[in-house]
Amino acid sequence: MSEYHLNKLLFDTAGRHQMVESISDERELAAYDLSPAEREALRTGDLTRLYELGANPYLIRRVFRPRFAI
Amino acid sequence: MGTIVAGCLTSHAPNITAKPAIADPQQRARFVAGLETMRRRLLAAKPDVLVVFANDHLQNFFYDNMPAVCVGLATSYWAPSKGGAEFLRVPARQIPGARDWAKAFVQAGLERGFDLAYAHELEFWDDVSVPLHFLLPDASIPIVPILTNCVAPPLPRPHRSYELGAFVEAFVDDARPGAERVALLGTGGQEIRNWIAVLGALHGRKGDVLAYEPVPDWLTGCGAVWMDV
Numbered sequence: 001m002s003e004y005h006l007n008k009l010l011f012d013t014a015g016r017h018q019m020v021e022s023i024s025d026e027r028e029l030a031a032y033d034l035s036p037a038e039r040e041a042l043r044t045g046d047l048t049r050l051y052e053l054g055a056n057p058y059l060i061r062r063v064f065r066p067r068f069a070i
Numbered sequence: 071m072g073t074i075v076a077g078c079l080t081s082h083a084p085n086i087t088a089k090p091a092i093a094d095p096q097q098r099a100r101f102v103a104g105l106e107t108m109r110r111r112l113l114a115a116k117p118d119v120l121v122v123f124a125n126d127h128l129q130n131f132f133y134d135n136m137p138a139v140c141v142g143l144a145t146s147y148w149a150p151s152k153g154g155a156e157f158l159r160v161p162a163r164q165i166p167g168a169r170d171w172a173k174a175f176v177q178a179g180l181e182r183g184f185d186l187a188y189a190h191e192l193e194f195w196d197d198v199s200v201p202l203h204f205l206l207p208d209a210s211i212p213i214v215p216i217l218t219n220c221v222a223p224p225l226p227r228p229h230r231s232y233e234l235g236a237f238v239e240a241f242v243d244d245a246r247p248g249a250e251r252v253a254l255l256g257t258g259g260q261e262i263r264n265w266i267a268v269l270g271a272l273h274g275r276k277g278d279v280l281a282y283e284p285v286p287d288w289l290t291g292c293g294a295v296w297m298d299v
């Protein structure tokens with residue numbers, strides 16, 4: 001169960017005030033204990049999948065802000 | 071015994087200050103007018119301290135150590151912080167904290183069966199900054215933030231928020247000096263527990279809806295309610 005680490009990556013990204021469309025930097029991804037499904041969803045910026053995998057919706061909205069119309 | 075002199079309920083959402091122009095102008099005007107009425111009534115009540123029931127949005131707390139209820143013990147708070155100011159589009163500023171009050175409250179809780187977490191440093195985003203942008207523009211009243219986990223399940227039961235509010239009321243009644251005037255603010259767009267806490271402190275009393283506007287582009291129902299005390 002690595003959803004903790006998925007949220008940790010998003011929390012750390014939010015803490016740097018970074019707002020992105022997806023997260024595909026392999027070195028960044030390698031720094032967290034993520035499942036293959038989590039890595040793939042981050043790489044492709046699949047927000048629905050990230051939510052299903054347990055990413056906190058507040059962190060999703062904060063980090064992937066450019067993906068939201070409002 | 072101290073006295074609860076005001077009870078306020080408001081919504082918060084980042085776009086209220088970040089993107090005012092995307093709301094219907096008439097809805098925005100009615101909501102802001104409601105907050106202005108609330109601000110005037112709050113100042114007229116002459117509170118010595120403002121207890122703010124709010125919630126973190128994972129900017130202070132994380133899943134490594136998640137408090138169900140956390141009381142701020144700082145002498146001042148960034149509301150908003152510099153990072154928050156960027157997306158809220160209001161200037162970063164500091165608001166004084168009523169540390170002695172907060173510390174006595176935590177102590178009373180631990181002695182009387184309400185195990186409260188505490189934090190000596192907290193930064194605020196829309197949770198506290200947006201309502202206080204309208205209600206406390208000159209930062210003239212020290213605050214006691216009481217943050218309930220509303221965003222990172224598992225969450226405390228809503229009834230616990232009612233008990234939390236009732237505990238604040240009992241604390242003001244039993245443990246505070248006679249001349250002290252305490253105002254309460256519960257704020258949440260989607261975080262209804264913060265409203266429930268104020269209602270718990272006021273034991274079934276009613277209030278005036280100063281404004282209610284569901285604003286889709288702000289992603290929240292925008293309410294302003296002035297409670298009878």
